[in-house]
Amino acid sequence: MDMPVTGPGGPDASSEDLIIAVEQMVRYVRHSARAGGLSIAASSALGRLGREGPQRLTDLARGEGVSQPNMTQLVTRMERAGLVRRVADRSDGRGVLVEITAAGQEVFARRRAERAEALQRLIAELTEPEQQATRTALLALARALRSRQDTP
Amino acid sequence: MDMPVTGPGGPDASSEDLIIAVEQMVRYVRHSARAGGLSIAASSALGRLGREGPQRLTDLARGEGVSQPNMTQLVTRMERAGLVRRVADRSDGRGVLVEITAAGQEVFARRRAERAEALQRLIAELTEPEQQATRTALLALARALRSRQDTP
DNA sequence: TATTGTTATACTCTATAACTATA
DNA sequence: TATAGTTATAGAGTATAACAATA
16 A cells, blocks of 8 residues: 655645545535435435436445435435335336436436536636546546445 | 536536536445444544644534534534543633543544545555546645635 | 345434523 | 523434345
């Protein structure tokens, strides 16, 4: 493992600094998420259903990285809010397909636009090279997380 | 500066990619946070107390971006766990200073090491330019968030 | 017997409103 | 009257364990 080099004049990005930065990002995202009346968990699951189509509850739970009972509850709350609906899986009597509703699509689109705008506002405060680095970093991190999720 | 074009056709695709990436990071951090038996909220507040010293409950709440009652409860839980203690503020009979305990310091140090290691493992999966971009991006984003918090 | 989903139970985290005590 | 903190209440989000129904 290559240690973070603290060289003379070099960028001193200690692990702690990075962790603090990530925590700050998490707080920011959580905060800006609450503002719109849709929780992170809900908006994330809703987005997945919108992008990928109807899914089994188990797959949804695994994709979101939460437990099955957790997803049962989340889907119940979202169903109560009219964002998704449960549909019987005709190919497997045990299964349930979760499907986004038209209202859910609409809420998600608005929500996504708000959050994208908030992120853009934040990124706009950076210098041009930093903006470029941010795009590169976020996409690379997402890719690494995805590949990790595919093969654990 | 290339603006995110939000034409009549819908939201800009790369903005959405970035949002999805951020959400994925948030999930990852939250997940790796739970693994160690200390919640994000607790570890974040504990870290602040460790780095910045004893603070008024109100200041802690504002710094963490949560409500005062929320912080009262969080401090109560952490106090029950022996991580912090409440100390009377002699300069203001209404106030309470929250102070990290030795046990809290120890837990935080271990926790921080674990999380830094997890982040390093993730970053290690990226290419060298991406690693560089990630350090630059995280520090820049943290700086932007800090400056925003100072002047809202 | 294994898988899918739900129920039961118990935390943490979060907020707003109402209250107490001090300034 | 204003500020600091707590209590009361409510709800989201999370987990594990136990259960029912289906494969």
